[in-house]
Amino acid sequence: MTEPDNPPLNLIKQPASIGHEDVVKELATLKIELDRYARKTIGQPLLNDIGDNDRGTCALHPDSLMAVLIPFLNWEDQNGQAYRAFVDPKHVVGTNIKGHPENVPPEEVVNRIERYATYFGSRDNALYVWYKPLGLFIAHEGKHRVAFMRSHDQPAIAAWVQEAGYPAPSRITIIEPSDDRDEWLAMLDGRYIQVLRRPNLARKILDAYGVSTARWQNIDHLPDEKMVRLAIYERRLHRPARTRKEIDRTLDLQALLARMAKDSQEQYFHCHELGPYRLDWKRNILAVACLLIAGGLFVMFNHEWVIRAGIGLLGVATGMILSHEVLRFKGPKKLRNPNTLDRSHL
Known part of the structure; x- marks a missing residue:
């Protein structure tokens, strides 16, 4: 791929406070050191716990880990096209997935340093997202060269950079x-x-x-x-x-x-809509049936007071039947009680 005519930018020096820059550097260092625990019996489960990835089998991907650590990391849009720049590896969150710097044969070290420091190639070679307000670079491509260049105390990596915002x-x-x-x-x-x-x-x-x-x-x-x-x-x-x-x-x-x-909008409910409570239909039907049977038997007698009692029982049974449709309750559409907060999730 032919490299563009525009000269690469120098992003080695970050306009950040000393305290914040120290945190960025320590964060980038921590990521490289954590990667050494990958694929080990206890180390890999530890990385999975840290990165919220229960299926991980290797080192944590930089942007996945940073999204767990930093809230709203990708809230702002990534701005514009990628451009070439020289980046301080101490500000880059990289990865050791396919080996460590010491695994590089000694006879290849010099050539590899020169290539990583000068050759931009395409974005498939090295693409770093620069969260400019944070002064933090996260490697998407060219992740492994970060640890290599750090281990050899090199001041810069030649990479393609795409800017991303972060809330003030x-x-x-x-x-x-x-x-x-x-x-x-x-x-x-x-x-x-x-x-x-x-x-x-x-x-x-x-x-x-x-x-x-x-x-x-x-x-x-x-x-x-x-x-x-x-x-x-x-x-x-x-x-x-x-x-x-x-x-x-x-x-x-x-x-x-x-x-x-x-x-919280108020609306009307029938008695059979008061979830999670439900009407005990068996008990209700049994009571109504008993009243209907008793009332029916009483009206068959020849005594006036017994007939009146039977009519009364039939009236009560009819009232119980109709009450289910006549009675209405008024209240919020959905009831929320913060005092019953369930902590079983903890």
Whole structure:
């Protein structure tokens, strides 16, 4: 493939605070070190637990792991076409899936360093997504060369780079749970909620990025916390995600409020519609049948007071039959009780 005429950019130096850059570097280092546990008896299950992937058989894919650690990672669109750039491998989250740097034969090391440092080729050779606000690169192609270049203390990798956005720190709030047994949450734009699957690590990353932390009750204009957590549990958003789509891992508070408003609208119910309670039809039919039989027998007597009693019994039986259709109950369309929050999921 012929490389474009535009000269490659130099993205080695990141315009980030020292504290945040240190977190990015440690995160990239941690990923490479974790990969060494792949395909081991205990190491692989550990990686699967960390990455929310119970079927994993090798090292964690960079973007899959980062999506578990960083909320709303792919919320913003990836911008424009990929371009060539020199990237510091210390800022790149890569992978060791098919061997480690020390497995490269010594006679190939020099040539491989030169190729990785100078040859761009196509996007199939090395494509890194640059989450520019975070100062973090995530390798899609060319994942293995990251560990190799780091191990040989090389300053740059020649790669194709595609930019991706990330919400500004002011748009995100870390929500500390009111109950220690509950999950930490991240809220975007005062509307969208995601569960922090790895809260301690996620908080460290977001703190360095400049995100603030607050308790639910200290944030204005939010619905009841128990109701929100109940909705999270109903959608199983506190469990490992089975999709890469951010919207499928997110609770929309506006949509929740609209649903709650609809559920709270009052309507009429017949007695046989009061689920989960049901009328005991056998007992009811038995009582009506006894009254009808007794009333029918009484009206057959010649004594006036017995006949009147029989008519009364028949009237009571008729009233019991008609009451099922005449009686109506008024209440919310759907009853929600946050005080009965089930913690069996924990």
